[in-house]
Amino acid sequence: MKKFDRTKKKTALLASTTAVVLALAACSGGSDSDGGNSSDGGGTSDGDSEETDEPMFSIDDFEVIKGDNGEDIIDGGSLKVALVTDTPxxxxxxxxxxxxxxDAQVLQWFDESLLAVDENYTYTQEGAATFEINEDGDVFTFTINENANWHDGEPVTAEDxxxxxxxxxxxxxxATRYTEASNVQGFNEFRAGEADEISGLNIxxxxxxxxxxxxxxxxxxxxxxxxxxxxxxxxxxxxVADMESSPEVRQNPIGFGAFKVDSITPGEAVVFKKNEDYWRGEPNLDEVVLSLANPQVITQSLENGDVDIAVYPTDQYKDNYENLTNVEFLGITDLAYTYIGFQMGTWEDNKNVFNPDKQISDIELRKAMAYAVDNTTVANKFYDGLRWAGTTLIPPSHPDYHDDTIEGYSYDLEKAKQILADAGYEDTNGDGFVEDPNGEELTLNFASMSGGDTAxxxxNYYIQAWKAAGIxxxxxxxxxxxFNTFYDRLEAADQEIDVYQGAWGVGSDVDPTGLWGSEAAYNYTRWTDExxxxxxxxxxxxxxLDVTxxxxxxxxxxxxxxxxxxxxPTLYRSELTAVNNRVVNFAPFRSSxxxxxxxxxxxxxEDPETAN
Known part of the structure; x- marks a missing residue:
């Protein structure tokens, strides 16, 4: 029997605030995202605002760690984890x-990086591999822990x-992960077939x-x-061409993490058993059962004790947090943002090819579309302070690099209309919509994902906001x-898509090259610029190397x-995780x-606590 405590409990703060309220007819009925207290953007479409006693929340109201609950940890036990999605x-x-x-949320239960990071996302010596660096800073010597073994008992080696x-x-x-290894000496030559080995690797x-x-x-x-x-x-x-679809990846994957895969129901569930040989020490739990939970029913599943841990839809928090007395909510500033992207080219020979002749490639049209949407109101209406209007493509999860002096595009419908008029967009046939400067019909296709009540x-709000500007x-x-179809079409640079609403996890390194570089596969805009x-x-x-x-x-x-x-960017995000009161010693995976x-x-x- 063990007892463990890593954090003190904090009482969540709740504040009444003056919220901007917008009667978005197209958005009525529904909610499923996260919302925001932002100083950017602003106003409503009609300029009205009103006082409200509805609670607004802040990510600062939440603990990051679920520590001691005052009781001893039992030996063994089975934990039930939800993968909250309507998509396999x-x-x-x-x-x-x-x-x-x-898939990443499944992987994190049985595999892990060899390198650990601190709260600033900088590598530490606490991972399964430690390291030394030469004076010039370009040669690292890594030593893998002697106790780090694969789930089949074989050691994790330098050769692996x-x-x-x-x-x-x-x-x-x-796949596209090769870009994350291109900084190794000789890697690009090896990938191009110009070398038989990667010169920068020395076992x-x-x-x-x-x-x-x-x-x-x-x-x-x-x-x-x-x-x-x-x-x-x-x-x-x-x-290599067959690895991704192989049983060793799909049916019988192994890692060297705290739990190992016992069984998989494709697309729906994974049962993990503890890895008694885990390099940090034998896990307390015997089993973790991860299964899909539709966002529509996740609150009920948590209330009934059917789920112990779930990343919780922030748009549901305001209406349900008082009733979920059997869980504690943990919160982090998400390493992510949602955004509106403009699809302006193609993906050919592993590089982006910008097409300046596409209608959406007109920068003035894009600016008008940005000014036409009110992200502050979207954030407040649907997310109650747990998402907030974005300004730049480096989010506040990286406070040392996010420039909060840049205003971005705040809502200004009249400015949007003026930009269009100045650029030669006008309604020539009286249908309420502008034609492009060449007099051609302008109809743009907007791709957005399903998932949850607010999707x-x-x-619909974005579509109506653009139509209000005459687009x-x-x-x-x-x-x-x-979800899968959406990203398949973006990866293929489907030419039917002109505008899309996406979301990016930015990773712990602030470097945005992998998302926005000219050769980045994930640069779904296909825009290039010297x-x-x-x-x-x-x-x-x-x-x-000089931080300043x-x-x-x-x-x-x-x-x-x-x-x-x-x-x-449309919204910066917080991430909430609901954790049953019986669970101790847990932190969200994306915390650092x-x-x-x-x-x-x-x-x-043995049994989860219920709210009933």
Whole structure:
């Protein structure tokens, strides 16, 4: 019997506030996102506001760690975890191949990075691999913990780590993670078929790997090193082109984390058993059962004790938090933002090809569309302070680099109309919608994802807001797109898409190259620009080793992206996790530097507490 405490309990704060209220006819009925207290944006479409006693919340109201509940941890126990989505997870259960956020939420239970980070997302010596750095800062020597073993009992080796780089660099590698390894000396030459090996990898012994990088840069210590090995003894005889679809990834994946996969119901559920040989120590729990839970029923599942842990839809929090007496809500500032992107080109030969002739490639049209939407009101209406209007493409999850002096695009309908008029957009046939400067009909297709109560009303709001400015925007195919379909079409640069509402997890490294660089596969706008690439390159150069200089570079980049507007952020986000009162020693996976690990996770009773 054990007792463990890492944090004191804090009483959540609740404040009455003056909220901006907007009667969004298109948004009536529904909610499913997270909301915001923002000083940017503003006003309502009719300029009216009213006093309200409805509670507004702040991410500062929540603890990050679920610590001691005053009772002893029992030996063993089974934990029930919800994957809150109406979409089956894809089941690509290997860090070197996965794409979607839901697969990542499965992976984090049984596999992990070799490198740990602190609260500033900087590598520490607390992970399964420790490291030394040469004086020039471009050569790292990693030592893997002697007790780090794969779930089949084989040791995690330096060769396994080097093998992961070789897979990423293989010409048949089908995913996009290779960009995250391109800073290793000789990697790009290996991937191009110009070398038989990656010159920057040096296996010193079974547990020691030396990596030479192309140059010292500030991103190396900020999650800028690919730290996910692959068990070579399992994958070495599988052609790289077949790995992603192989049973070793889909049906029988292994890792070296605290739990190991026992069974998988494809797309729906995974049962994990404890890894008694976990390098940090044997886990308290015997079992974790992860299964899909529709956002529509997650509150009831939590109330009934059918779920112990769930990332909770923030748009449901205000209406339900008082009744969920059997759970504690943890909160973090999300490493993510939602955004409106403009699809302006194609993806060809592993690079973006910008098409300046597309109607949406007109920068004035994009600016008008940004001014036409009121993200502050969307945030307040649907998220009650738990999302807030975005301003730049570096979110406040990185406070050292997010430039809060940049205003971005606040709501101004008249300005939107004036921009269109000045650029030659006018309604020539009296239908209420402008034609483009060439006199051609302007009808834009808008792609947005399904999922939760607010997905449809928010998408409808944006469409109506653009129509109020005289821009005819229609929902792609007349409906919301299912998660996997939505991203499949963006990855393929589907030319039917003109505008889309997406969301990005930005990762712990502030470097935005992987999302917005000219050669970034995830740059779904397909927009390219020399100055953009120049600023991104400077942000990871030796010049940027000076933190102050790097801040200046990224401030300039944020301002430039506001000016060029290939995309604009709509909402910054908080993430809430509901945790049953019987659970102790848990921190959300995307929190950093908590030093709370999965082997310490436990429960204080056999059965979950209910709210009834």
């Amino acid at each position: 997870f894809e089941g690509t259960l290997n860090y070197n191949f996965y794409q979607g956020t839901f 780590w080097a093998f992961a780089f070789e897979v990423l660099g293989n010409e048949d590698y089908p 010193i012994d079974d547990k020691t790997l030396e990596i030479t990088f192309t140059e010292a840069n500030p991103s190396l210590l900020a999650s800028g090193i690919w730290a996910y090995p692959m068990p070579k003894h399992i994958f070495e005889d599988i052609p 449809e009303p928010i998408a 005819n925007v229609e929902l792609l195919d007349g409906r919301l797109q299912e 100055k953009n690439d120049e600023l991104l390159a400077r942000g990871v150069s030796q010049e940027a 200089k790097r801040q200046e570079i990224y401030s300039e980049w944020q301002e430039y992206m506001v000016e060029q507007i290939p995309a604009f 530097g908590t030093e709370v690990y999965l082997n310490e996770l436990g429960v204080t009773s």
